[in-house]
Amino acid sequence: MDNSLAYLLGKLMFEIDRAADQLLQTDVGISYRRFLFLTVLQHSGTVTQHELAVALGYSDPAVSTMLVELAKDDYIQTTKSPEHGRKRLVTITAKGSEVVAKGRQLLDSHFDQLMVIADVDAQHYRELTERLQQALITKLKKEK
């Protein structure tokens, strides 16, 4: 009954999602989705919209519209590619980087507290999670 890991993880994910969104919204003024979006962008450096879509696992139109919103708030910046008139290069702004840094700090500190309460070793859990994520990516690729 309770011993389904898929269900358990599902519920945990749901609650983390909610909690993270709440935290980010009130303290940094951004949604969790957008925060992850910016984090991936920062991690990728300057890339084209399509590359960003692939990195995020989103469709091209989804990225396109999201970027318009993020640009409105000065979190990102797009410029035409000098060597390819169709491509647009996306870069995170200083304000965007700041949001990423702030958000990460915020979430991490709350997460650390959570780990202490749960009596779980953060380093250990992080490693397991990293392996899982890697495995999932590998699995999805193989299945396609």
Next chain:
Amino acid sequence: MDNSLAYLLGKLMFEIDRAADQLLQTDVGISYRRFLFLTVLQHSGTVTQHELAVALGYSDPAVSTMLVELAKDDYIQTTKSPEHGRKRLVTITAKGSEVVAKGRQLLDSHFDQLMVIADVDAQHYRELTERLQQALITKLKKEK
């Protein structure tokens, strides 16, 4: 850079969400959200809509509309409470239970494979996850 657990978990959650939804949609014909909804309902037994909303962490209207949809597909059933004319009792149907069982089996089997690939002990990870979920609930309650 990569060493943020919050970010790592976020990405993992996102990918699991996608993968689970894909699996359930094609094999069982239901969204991941609805699957979780039904799972909680089955776990709760027969409850009022409001109780269900609390258990799920949703607003009352959200539950109300979701139930209408689920009833259309014969996954759930509602009846007026005999001792309280305003309350409506919600029960999962045989078809709903079947979907929950099928979905759980499907997700669990895929998860087990994932654990093997990632070389993570499922039992161990389950325990850590359970503790985390418990801690998160406790933490949220305290903060309110």
Next chain:
DNA sequence: CAAATCTCAGCTACACTGACATGA
């Protein structure tokens, strides 16, 4: 002409808040 990249239009799932009806 074909392929890649981006945008536009329209749609869907699903959540929320605020206002309202109704029963205890």
Next chain:
DNA sequence: CTCATGTCAGTGAAGCTGAGATTT
């Protein structure tokens, strides 16, 4: 009257597909 429960109306954030436009 007031509280609790459920529904209605309207809205928002965020994703998708399919159909163009534009550039290589």
